[in-house]
Amino acid sequence: MASFLNVNSDNGQVSALKTFDFETLKTFKFQIVASDSGTPSHSSNVTVNVFLLDQNDNPPVILHPVSTNSSAEGVEEVPRNVPAGHLVTKVRAYDADIGYNGWLLFSLQEVSDHSLFGLDRYTGQIRTLRSFTETDEAQHKLVILVKDNGNVSLSATATVVVKLVEPKEAIAASDVKSAATDMGDSGVTFYLMITLASVSTLFLISIIVLIAMQCSKTTDISSKYLPETNYDGTLCHSIQYRSGEKRYMLVGPRMSIGSTIVPGSNGNTLVVPDRRSTSAETESLVRQSFCVIDARCFVI
Known part of the structure; x- marks a missing residue:
């Protein structure tokens, strides 16, 4: 000693x-x-x-909450659907003094809404006083004062930030809804792809049909030029074809089917208007015959 x-x-x-x-x-x-x-x-x-007699020489020490930088700060997440009386957290503190000097009392030094949270002055428990509503803020700050019972009181403070979060049921429902939305979007994309493929197929079919129609028109035009085969043994032969409102007849010596008249030959061409005639006019025209210099003839 x-x-x-x-x-x-x-x-x-x-x-x-x-x-x-x-x-x-x-x-x-x-x-x-x-x-x-x-x-x-x-x-x-x-x-x-x-x-030795004890003196109040030790201040309270906060045990919870404690942040990573050793400061007395903490964040608590609380679902919005909790009832009144729900335990948010408990502030724990220690005083090295023994006896009366080591007794600790808790009080709310600062709170954003006094109607929401209550603090037990002896245990340090923080509980909700009522249910949360949609108008309540999503975040609340509480400052808790911890002091001992010495003649000269020593104290410490702790800060608790309470964040209101959606309940797990609502989060799960939101996840299911998001999954359903994703599936719906996938289905819409699939149907759009099918529609696009169908439109493309119809477009190709339309192009093929148009090409086929053009080819058939060309065949019809070539089929207009047909030789006249019902002659009666005379020395004349004719080929008829149409163009607009006029009808043309090529006459010449007897030719085989498929033969052509060479340009510059001494054949003859008759142009006859294409109009409907009465029966009398038709008989008159039938009786008419034309002979050409080189003994070729044609009959209408």
Whole structure:
């Protein structure tokens, strides 16, 4: 104990060399020896028992909440559908002082809405006072003051941020709805692809039909030029064809089917208007015959 105490050899006064800590040293004892200067010297001793009294020398220490940087801050997520009386969190603190000085009291020093949260002053539990509504803010800040019961009170503060979140049921329903929406989008894309393929197929079929119609028209035009085969043994032969409102007849010597008249030959061409005639006019025309210089003839 020589490091803690000093005894004055002249008057016997005992003094402390350093501060005592009740939490680490509650009691100790030491012995004092008093002797005279005679010869022989006589002495006497006494044992001193020292009992330390506790002083409020330790402030409260926050155990929860504690953030990563060791500050007394925390975030709590609470579903919006919790009822009144729901336990949000519990602030835990410790005071190294013993006895009355170590008793701790909790109080709300700052809160965004006093109607939402309540704090138990002895346990540090934070509970909801009512159900949440749609008009309540999504985030609330609470500052909790923790103080001891010493004659000179020491205190500490903790900050709790409460975030309101959607309940798990709503989140699950939202996930199912999102999945259904994705499936619906996939179905729409599939039907759009089918529609596009159908339109493309119809377009190709239309092109093929138009090409076929053009080819058939060409065949019809070539079939107009047909030789006249019902001649009666005369020396004349005719080929008839139409063009607009006029009818043309090529006459010449008897030719085989499929033969042609060479341009520049001495054949003859008759142009006759294509109009409907009465029966009398038809008989008159039938009786008419035309003869050409080179003995070729044609009959209408």
